[in-house]
Amino acid sequence: MDAAQRRLSSALENIPAGQYKALRLHLGLDEKTNAAPTSQYPADHPLNPNLNGLHWSWQGGYIFLALEGAFRAKNGSPAGFSYHLARSPNRTALTFEGDFDLTADATVDFAFDVPALLNAQTPLSFTQDGLSTPSHKGDPIVAALKANLKDAFTLKGVTSSLPEISRTSTVKPIAMPAKHTPYRFTMSGYFSIPPLPRDNPLIQEHIALGQKLFHDTALSRDGTLSCASCHLTANSFTDPRRFSIGVKGRIGTRHGMPLFNLAWKTSFFWDGRAPSLREQALKPIQDDLERDETLENVVAKLEKTAKADFALAFDSEAITPERIGLALECFLLTLTSFDSKFDRSMQGKEQLTDEEKRGFELFMTEYEPRMGQKGANCFHCHGGPFFSDHLFHNNGLSPIETDTGRERVTQDERDLYKFSTPSLRNIALTAPYMHDGRFETLEEVIEHYDHNLRRGPTLDPNLAEHPPTGIRLSSEDKKALVAFLKTLTDEKYLAK
Numbered sequence: 015m016d017a018a019q020r021r022l023s024s025a026l027e028n029i030p031a032g033q034y035k036a037l038r039l040h041l042g043l044d045e046k047t048n049a050a051p052t053s054q055y056p057a058d059h060p061l062n063p064n065l066n067g068l069h070w071s072w073q074g075g076y077i078f079l080a081l082e083g084a085f086r087a088k089n090g091s092p093a094g095f096s097y098h099l100a101r102s103p104n105r106t107a108l109t110f111e112g113d114f115d116l117t118a119d120a121t122v123d124f125a126f127d128v129p130a131l132l133n134a135q136t137p138l139s140f141t142q143d144g145l146s147t148p149s150h151k152g153d154p155i156v157a158a159l160k161a162n163l164k165d166a167f168t169l170k171g172v173t174s175s176l177p178e179i180s181r182t183s184t185v186k187p188i189a190m191p192a193k194h195t196p197y198r199f200t201m202s203g204y205f206s207i208p209p210l211p212r213d214n215p216l217i218q219e220h221i222a223l224g225q226k227l228f229h230d231t232a233l234s235r236d237g238t239l240s241c242a243s244c245h246l247t248a249n250s251f252t253d254p255r256r257f258s259i260g261v262k263g264r265i266g267t268r269h270g271m272p273l274f275n276l277a278w279k280t281s282f283f284w285d286g287r288a289p290s291l292r293e294q295a296l297k298p299i300q301d302d303l304e305r306d307e308t309l310e311n312v313v314a315k316l317e318k319t320a321k322a323d324f325a326l327a328f329d330s331e332a333i334t335p336e337r338i339g340l341a342l343e344c345f346l347l348t349l350t351s352f353d354s355k356f357d358r359s360m361q362g363k364e365q366l367t368d369e370e371k372r373g374f375e376l377f378m379t380e381y382e383p384r385m386g387q388k389g390a391n392c393f394h395c396h397g398g399p400f401f402s403d404h405l406f407h408n409n410g411l412s413p414i415e416t417d418t419g420r421e422r423v424t425q426d427e428r429d430l431y432k433f434s435t436p437s438l439r440n441i442a443l444t445a446p447y448m449h450d451g452r453f454e455t456l457e458e459v460i461e462h463y464d465h466n467l468r469r470g471p472t473l474d475p476n477l478a479e480h481p482p483t484g485i486r487l488s489s490e491d492k493k494a495l496v497a498f499l500k501t502l503t504d505e506k507y508l509a510k
Contacts, residue, residue: 034114042078042105057209064206064278071398082475094478095140099159100149110169123170134165144384145479185212189328194219202352204399208277214340223327224345232315234305236261244270250440250507256451260304269451272444274351279404284433284449287423291346292339309335351439355501373498381485394476401438407474408432410467430472442500456496
């Protein structure tokens with residue numbers, strides 16, 4: 015369940031029909047399930063980390079409950095809190111007694127009371143008890159959360175109906191050619207199964223066309239620019255310039271994002287305005303700061319040069335904007351990255367240096383002085399095998415007033431100055447950094463997170479919980495972080 019994403023329903027299958035005297039809900043997983051490999055779960059399974067965003071990744075196990083938010087301190091300044099309940103010993107059973115008729119499909123409706131979680135049997139105070147908890151043994155905040163859970167959940171009722179979310183639908187591929195060659199999608203054993211589009215299967219014919227279109231300058235008004243012009247392979251398919259240069263020398267307003275491991279994302283661009291890769295791929299063609307062309311003109315140009323290519327990839331030689339997007343989507347989905355020094359060290363094939371190990375430790379450690387724990391706290395937004403949560407955050411940059419980020423798309427003031435979290439894989443190759451490319455080096459990035467955050471109402475809670483003076487890492491720790499980040503480089507890009 016995820017309140018922020020409005021994912022509030024889940025289906026349970028194969029429950030024996032009958033009359034029941036109680037329903038029991040476990041918040042958390044048993045030890046065996048909690049430690050099981052996550053790569054076994056389909057893309058839409060609740061335990062797929064790419065769906066739930068609650069896996070400790072390299073440390074193993076899930077977060078059972080994450081409550082993050084903002085509040086105003088007594089002096090009126092905004093502050094953040096981050097409470098996590100994890101680890102199998104903290105699994106909590108909630109039992110609801112009654113007479114339940116489950117002889118047919120039914121919906122069980124629960125209410126979750128956030129104030130009760132914080133104020134029921136054991137009241138919690140952010141300022142007095144602490145702003146965060148990494149769910150360590152003996153932490154009084156963890157004990158309070160467990161004690162309050164029974165009052166936070168309420169059974170509202172059981173009705174005889176089947177939630178729409180549980181009904182599966184058949185998706186037919188779009189305009190598939192009679193003869194085609196399936197593409198073998200490969201990925202790391204640490205990666206979760208991606209939500210690949212079922213209506214656009216990965217076949218060699220689609221991918222070959224998409225790759226050709228990616229490098230085709232006919233997709234720009236003056237025939238000088240292709241997708242590849244601003245997404246260079248040697249830079250992990252990103253642009254080494256702060257802003258990309260469009261037709262007639264027009265300068266963009268955001269830094270070009272890297273194009274790898276996109277199969278696990280569900281929204282695209284820094285502000286998430288495209289819900290699919292096929293839609294994302296067509297927008298730069300039409301953007302007057304980029305290739306400044308119409309889709310009608312692109313189709314007309316391709317009809318002179320690419321009919322045979324489209325006939326191989328689809329069920330006819332017809333060229334349409336939809337088919338251009340589908341082909342580009344297939345090609346982009348094949349761009350993956352999972353073979354870095356860090357990956358090989360996790361497989362026991364290579365060893366990190368002591369400095370790199372220290373950087374990894376800092377990266378994965380929460381800053382929590384209350385528990386005597388001082389880390390860099392990077393993993394909240396950049397955790398997991400993708401080194402990104404694929405969500406949107408205000409990361410404390412001094413804003414450019416004309417670019418409100420995600421808020422421009424949602425028109426929701428809670429999204430003000432939030433931008434997509436980029437992957438840190440290949441980060442040493444993708445400078446400059448941030449959505450506007452304001453930082454040229456990794457050292458500058460670390461200085462920003464260390465003590466230069468700009469506070470505001472939408473600052474991410476995991477940053478807002480830090481003291482106003484910052485976390486103040488030592489110079490040695492900062493160097494160790496940079497050393498670790500450089501281990502995330504996939505050498506296949508270095509060879510280009």
